[in-house]
Amino acid sequence: MTKLTRRALLAQSAALPLFSIISHRADAAEFELKYATGQDPTHPINLRAKEALDRIREATSGRVNIKLFPANQLGSDTDLLTQVRNGSVEFFNLSSLILATFVPVSGITSVGFAFKNYDDVWKAMDGELGNYIRAEIAKTPIFTVSKIWDNGFRQITSSGKEIKTAADLKGFKVRVPPAPPLTSLFTALEAAPSPINFNELYTALQTKVVEGQENPLAIIATARLYEVQKSCSLTGHVWDGYWVLGNKRAFQKLPQDVQQIITREIDKSATDQRADIAKLTGTLKADLKAKGISFVDVQQDDFRKKLAGTSFYSEWKSKYGAEAWSLLEKVSGKLG
Numbered sequence: 001m002t003k004l005t006r007r008a009l010l011a012q013s014a015a016l017p018l019f020s021i022i023s024h025r026a027d028a029a030e031f032e033l034k035y036a037t038g039q040d041p042t043h044p045i046n047l048r049a050k051e052a053l054d055r056i057r058e059a060t061s062g063r064v065n066i067k068l069f070p071a072n073q074l075g076s077d078t079d080l081l082t083q084v085r086n087g088s089v090e091f092f093n094l095s096s097l098i099l100a101t102f103v104p105v106s107g108i109t110s111v112g113f114a115f116k117n118y119d120d121v122w123k124a125m126d127g128e129l130g131n132y133i134r135a136e137i138a139k140t141p142i143f144t145v146s147k148i149w150d151n152g153f154r155q156i157t158s159s160g161k162e163i164k165t166a167a168d169l170k171g172f173k174v175r176v177p178p179a180p181p182l183t184s185l186f187t188a189l190e191a192a193p194s195p196i197n198f199n200e201l202y203t204a205l206q207t208k209v210v211e212g213q214e215n216p217l218a219i220i221a222t223a224r225l226y227e228v229q230k231s232c233s234l235t236g237h238v239w240d241g242y243w244v245l246g247n248k249r250a251f252q253k254l255p256q257d258v259q260q261i262i263t264r265e266i267d268k269s270a271t272d273q274r275a276d277i278a279k280l281t282g283t284l285k286a287d288l289k290a291k292g293i294s295f296v297d298v299q300q301d302d303f304r305k306k307l308a309g310t311s312f313y314s315e316w317k318s319k320y321g322a323e324a325w326s327l328l329e330k331v332s333g334k335l336g
């Protein structure tokens with residue numbers, strides 16, 4: 001048995017931290033980046049984003065480590081938009097509606113009752129209209145990393161009266177995101193919209209600051225809004241998508257091969273997430289019914305007729321411009 005001297009023991013103990021430091025540095029990623037979202041960790045947005053980030057780490061042999069921060073951990077949506085613009089967060093997925101506060105034309109996807117179904121949505125967003133919006137976003141310090149992800153068609157929920165017709169919206173206190181297109185839509189329908197950040201929504205409903213809200217079924221489910229709402233009217237009044245936004249300066253500092261891998265893998269997860277939402281739509285109604293939500297089928301034509309009798313469409317056409325509006329109407333048909 002070899003006898004260790006005090007000097008040998010001290011030498012070994014002194015060497016261990018150095019070895020740990022060297023090992024840690026060898027294992028550390030060359031690029032440490034942040035990816036923020038506003039959705040619950042169980043939402044397909046985050047499940048598929050996590051898969052993309054894992055694939056990116058693997059494809060770059062550990063050179064790139066992008067950490068996911070779900071559920072507004074790093075701030076509200078409006079805070080995070082500022083952070084991705086200044087580069088303190090490298091990637092952030094944001095509703096096109098809220099992005100419209102910075103890049104106005106992104107809100108055109110949520111013009112009231114513009115899209116009848118998903119065939120219309122993807123024809124527009126993977127085609128000329130989507131390309132136009134991407135180009136407008138790229139004129140700023142941010143850009144779109146992948147194709148647009150699916151948030152879904154938005155439906156109205158209520159804690160009290162059921163919304164069956166456009167007339168039922170008169171005076172209805174409804175939470176909307178801080179997004180001008182939705183505030184404008186519900187104002188035109190004679191409701192009383194209140195712009196509130198998503199991370200404050202549950203409390204606003206719980207304390208009756210607002211009577212209702214509007215969101216896709218997946219958000220209603222994962223945010224547990226069924227706990228504070230009783231009915232859901234299937235209005236499908238707007239479709240909303242999520243752009244994965246990147247800070248241009250931070251992205252351009254990455255090697256070309258890394259940029260390509262990031263875009264490829266986030267794009268793949270966008271396709272997977274779209275399929276998730278399509279599949280979920282078929283099961284969420286049953287799940288939400290079991291949790292106490294009652295569903296109300298509505299006649300969209302009643303709401304469209306009410307909207308067409310206002311200046312809503314003409315006002316938004318003038319704001320978005322003739323070129324963007326014509327690209328929308330190529331898919332939606334004549335609006336107004």
